[in-house]
Structure formats: C-alpha cells, structure tokens
Amino acid sequence: MSHFGRSGPPDIRDTYSLLVLNISFRTTADDLYPLFDKYGKVVDVFIPRDRRTGESRGFAFVRYKYADEAQKAVDRLDGRNVDGRNIMVQFAKYGPNAERISQKGRIVEVVTKTKGRSRSRSPRPRTRDDYRDRDYRRRSRSRSRSRGRYERDRHYDRERDHHRRSRSRSISPDRGRGRDRGRLADERRSSRSRSFDSASPARRSYSPRRSVSPRGTPRGASDDDKRSNGRSLSRSVSPKGRADSRSPSPRNSGED
C-alpha cells in the first residue's frame, strides 16, 4: 500500500503511465493511490521529488495495468480536486525509457486513442492549455519557474564559490579598505543612531524611504553575508554573532 517507488519500477511490461499534474506539493503517492485505484488496478504510483529538499515537484506518475482503466481514471480524475488542488491527469508522453515506449508502441497507441476518444469534456479552463501551447511555440524554452528555483540554487552555489575565491584573491586590498569602510560605516551608523535618537521630524520622513529603498539594505546585507562566508561556512547569521563581530569595532574606536 505504501511501498510504492521504494524498490524502483516494479514492471512496465504491460503498464500504462499516467501523468498527474497540478497536485499539491504535499500530496503523496499514498494519497493518490486510493483515488486512482478506485478506477482500476494501479500497479505503481511514483512522485518525483527533489534530490536536495526531497519535496514533491508537483506532479506524479500513476501506472495502470490496463489502458482502458487508465483512460477511465484520466476521464474521471482529470480536473478533480485533490488536497485542495485541481489536478490534471493525462497519459505520460515521455516514459522512463523513451526507447522502450517506442518499441512497445503501447503508450503511443493509447495516447492516440485517448486523444481521439475523449478530451471533449474537460471542465478545466483552457487558458492554461492554451497558454502552455502558445508559450511552447513562442519561446520553446523556459518550461517552468519552479525549476528555475533549483537552477537559481545551483547558481547560488557557484556564485558562493566565486565570491569565496574572489575574496581570497583580493584579501589584501579588501582588508585594508574593509577597515576603512568599517570605520566609515561605524561613523555613519553612529550618525544615524543619533539622528534616530534625536527623532527629528525631517529625518523621520526619510526614515521610511530608506526602508523601501532596495539598494541600501541589500548592500549592507551582502557585505555581512560575504564576510560571514569568508569567516565561517555557516550560512545562518545570528544577531548575537553580529554583535560579537561588532565588538572589535568599539575597541577600534577606543584605539583610534
């Protein structure tokens, strides 16, 4: 019942894969199994998950033993509300082994039959389908934004490394300038602090604007993040740690 996908694909010699889209990110195979099993014999239910986070990618594969049952499931479950989400059920276009499917010709045949058989009664809005089609023709790229998230993460990893190297290379000048900048920043901070303490009406007007400014805040954070990366691999930055870091600041001031 709940041992699906644990031992990999059981047998795809005579099974038909259905692609279930638009499922909730927390929907599991166990949740889909009973739903699909009601309309036919479900051989396997598999939900691709992210390798790093292990979270659901938002779609699942349901393997049926017979095409007619799978077709029925598609017709009955397509557009069904599952876990508060309107799921879309359709025959899988690409299988785990495209060659195999081509050789078998089963899935292809079923798909063709399905397309010519039903697909007429679909309560789901066509905007998405239309949009998808148009998008595919127009851009032929950029399939999903959710995936971009992973790519972004990957880029972030690379960028992090780049930053680390960059810092290493310019460690000498950076340090010298960093101290200067630190002092300046400290001075400016002090000034700001005083201004805030003063609670000047004019300053107050500017205060909220600074908050909205997306340039001033991120820069400071970036600096902190960069320093943090160079100091420690820990990505988490605690206010206490920052305070500790700032500790030498006042000392420097005293020295100065």
Next chain:
DNA sequence: GTTGAGCGTT
C-alpha cells in the same frame, strides 16, 4: 511558512 503549469525512481 513560501513556489508552479511540469514528464519518472533502486
């Protein structure tokens, strides 16, 4: 805590 319109695993 979050997103999305997508095709798969030991």
